[in-house]
Amino acid sequence: MCDLESFKIDLRELKQDETIREFNLDHHFFEAVEGSELNAGALHVSVSIRKTAGFYELLFHTEGTVTVPCDLCLDDMDQPINTDNRMVVKLGTGYSEEDDIVIVDEEEGILDMSWFIYEFIALAIPIKHVHAPGKCNHAMTEKLLELSAARSSDENADQPTDPRWDKLRNIKINN
Numbered sequence: 001m002c003d004l005e006s007f008k009i010d011l012r013e014l015k016q017d018e019t020i021r022e023f024n025l026d027h028h029f030f031e032a033v034e035g036s037e038l039n040a041g042a043l044h045v046s047v048s049i050r051k052t053a054g055f056y057e058l059l060f061h062t063e064g065t066v067t068v069p070c071d072l073c074l075d076d077m078d079q080p081i082n083t084d085n086r087m088v089v090k091l092g093t094g095y096s097e098e099d100d101i102v103i104v105d106e107e108e109g110i111l112d113m114s115w116f117i118y119e120f121i122a123l124a125i126p127i128k129h130v131h132a133p134g135k136c137n138h139a140m141t142e143k144l145l146e147l148s149a150a151r152s153s154d155e156n157a158d159q160p161t162d163p164r165w166d167k168l169r170n171i172k173i174n175n
């Protein structure tokens with residue numbers, strides 16, 4: 001189990017102008033964050049927190065791979081991730097998020113970066129992600145092609161669809 005405590009930063013305690021935090025993420029991180037889209041990967045995150053007059057600027061650099069199902073064959077594949085993200089944090093009253101600015105309660109001063117990091121990774125995944133040519137699970141792609149061909153001829157005949165095909169199709173869409 002990954003302890004997400006290490007992703008919490010006490011902004012009031014930052015003494016230097018710039019603080020660097022590094023994290024290595026694996027499936028423990030994804031399990032702990034409990035995001036629905038991702039559950040495995042191997043990534044390195046470097047966060048630079050710069051303290052300036054009135055606000056904190058956070059620069060995230062995230063590099064590595066996440067495990068996602070291939071669009072074509074549904075088998076797991078490693079999707080490379082390389083993303084830079086910026087965030088501005090201010091101390092204020094209560095907690096809120098507005099556009100790119102996060103307000104952290106000045107009484108607490110604690111910013112939990114775990115969910116932001118998760119979202120940066122999720123947003124960096126291209127809409128279309130497939131195995132390298134020739135690396136797909138052929139048995140599965142052929143099966144899916146057969147099903148979609150059978151399905152379209154079925155639709156043309158205007159007959160009720162086979163619920164098993166719907167189920168498979170839904171799995172594909174949901175992933």
Ligand SMILES: [Zn+2]
Binds near residue numbers: 075131135136
């Ligand atoms: Zn594939």
